[in-house]
Amino acid sequence: MKQALKNAITLGGSLAVGAVSGFFGGGGGMLCVPLLEYSGLDVKRAHATALVVILPICIVSSVVYIIGGYFDLKQVSCACLGVCIGAAIGAKLLDKITSSAVAIVFAALMIAVGVKSMIP
Amino acid sequence: MTAEHVIILVSVVGGIIGGMGMGGGTLLIPLLTMCAVEQHMAQAINLMAFVPMSVVAILIHKKNGYICFKHAAPIASIALLSAALGSFAAGVAKGYVLRACFGAFLTVLGIIQMILAIRRAVKKYKAKKAEEKERKQKKEIAN
Numbered sequence: 001m002k003q004a005l006k007n008a009i010t011l012g013g014s015l016a017v018g019a020v021s022g023f024f025g026g027g028g029g030m031l032c033v034p035l036l037e038y039s040g041l042d043v044k045r046a047h048a049t050a051l052v053v054i055l056p057i058c059i060v061s062s063v064v065y066i067i068g069g070y071f072d073l074k075q076v077s078c079a080c081l082g083v084c085i086g087a088a089i090g091a092k093l094l095d096k097i098t099s100s101a102v103a104i105v106f107a108a109l110m111i112a113v114g115v116k117s118m119i120p
Numbered sequence: 121m122t123a124e125h126v127i128i129l130v131s132v133v134g135g136i137i138g139g140m141g142m143g144g145g146t147l148l149i150p151l152l153t154m155c156a157v158e159q160h161m162a163q164a165i166n167l168m169a170f171v172p173m174s175v176v177a178i179l180i181h182k183k184n185g186y187i188c189f190k191h192a193a194p195i196a197s198i199a200l201l202s203a204a205l206g207s208f209a210a211g212v213a214k215g216y217v218l219r220a221c222f223g224a225f226l227t228v229l230g231i232i233q234m235i236l237a238i239r240r241a242v243k244k245y246k247a248k249k250a251e252e253k254e255r256k257q258k259k260e261i262a263n
Contacts (some may be wrong), residue, residue, distance in 0.1 A: 010194065010195065011198060014194070014195040014196075014198035014199045014202075015201075017199045017202075018200060018201060018204075018205075019203070019205065020206065020225070021167075021203050021206065022202065022203035022204065022205065022207035022210060023206035023213075023221075024146075024149070024163065024206075024210070024218075024222050024225055025149060025162070025163020025164060025166050025167050025210065026146050026163065026166045026170070027146040027226075027229065028199070028203075032195065032199075036191055036192075036195070039191050039195075040191070041188060041191055044186055045186050045187070045188055047186075048177075048178075048181035049187050049192050051174045051177055051178050051187075052178060052187055052189065052196070053192045053199060054170070055170075055174045055175070055178065056196055056200060057196070057199055057200060057203040058168075058171055058174070059171060060200055060203050060204055060207070061167050061203050061206070061207040062164065062168050062171070064204060064208060064211065065163070065167060065207060065210075065211070066164070068160070068207075068211035070161050070163075070164035071164060072161065074124060075123075075157070075161070075165055076165055076168045076169065078127040078131065079128075079131040079148075079152075079165045079166075079168070079169040080168070080172055080173075081131070082127065082128040082129065082130065082134070083132075083134055083135035083138065083169040083170075084135065084172060084173055084176070085132050086132040086134060086135020086136040086138065086139060087135040087138055087139035087173050087176075088135075088139065089132070089136050090135060090136040090137060090138060090139020090140040091139040091140075093136065093140060100241035100244065103233065103236075103237035103240070104234065104237045104238065107231075107233035107237055108230070109147070110146070110226055110227070110229060110230030110233060111226075111227055111230035111234065112230075113150045113223075113226060113230075114222075114223045114224065114225070114226030114227030114228075114229075116223070117150055117220065117222055118220050118223035118224055118227070120216060120220070
């Protein structure tokens with residue numbers, strides 16, 4: 001019984017990770033990390049392993065978007081360049097300032113941007 | 121500053137947040153739409169920009185032994201199906217509908233993150249207080 005419930009949660013969670021990533025073009029990782037933790041990984045491994053889950057999803061979704069006509073080489077390459085530079089800086093910063101204050105400010109920012117996006 | 125410069129700048133910000141492990145992708149999309157990129161296109165850009173970054177990150181994590189393929193495989197195989205369906209659905213949806221849904225999703229995620237962050241902060245504060253108390257008691261005993 002417990003095993004069946006666990007399987008159901010994993011199945012539902014996996015479907016949600018894919019659906020969210022495909023429909024919103026991102027954000028699946030935020031569901032995938034807790035799902036992996038639920039399946040028994042520690043925080044660090046869950047974060048790293050989530051990347052392996054999201055990468056194929058991103059590739060498949062990208063292909064569907066490209067087929068749908070949403071592709072602009074110039075914009076995509078600019079974004080790739082920027083994201084890679086940013087990620088390197090972010091990874092370095094992570095060791096220095098992972099305080100709760102940063103997390104709270106970031107959450108507030110997400111809520112503000114989310115509410116703003118809902119207003120037409 | 122041209123539109124390309126703006127995209128690079130905004131992506132750097134998204135990358136920094138992502139590199140800190142706080143879901144930069146979800147913020148890169150609204151940042152892009154604020155710079156006049158259409159919603160579908162912003163989502164497509166976010167998906168594609170994630171690929172090179174994650175390949176590098178995976179290689180680093182793999183070296184450190186943090187990646188468990190055994191746990192990733194079942195989730196990834198199921199999620200691939202719903203990802204294809206989700207992408208098709210996004211292609212059909214109108215830009216403003218997608219934007220509003222995305223906003224709702226982001227708000228929910230933000231609220232969850234906020235609760236978790238505050239909880240963690242309270243826990244840390246309590247642990248610190250308890251430690252201080254213990255130290256004081258030890259000092260008194262020593263005296």
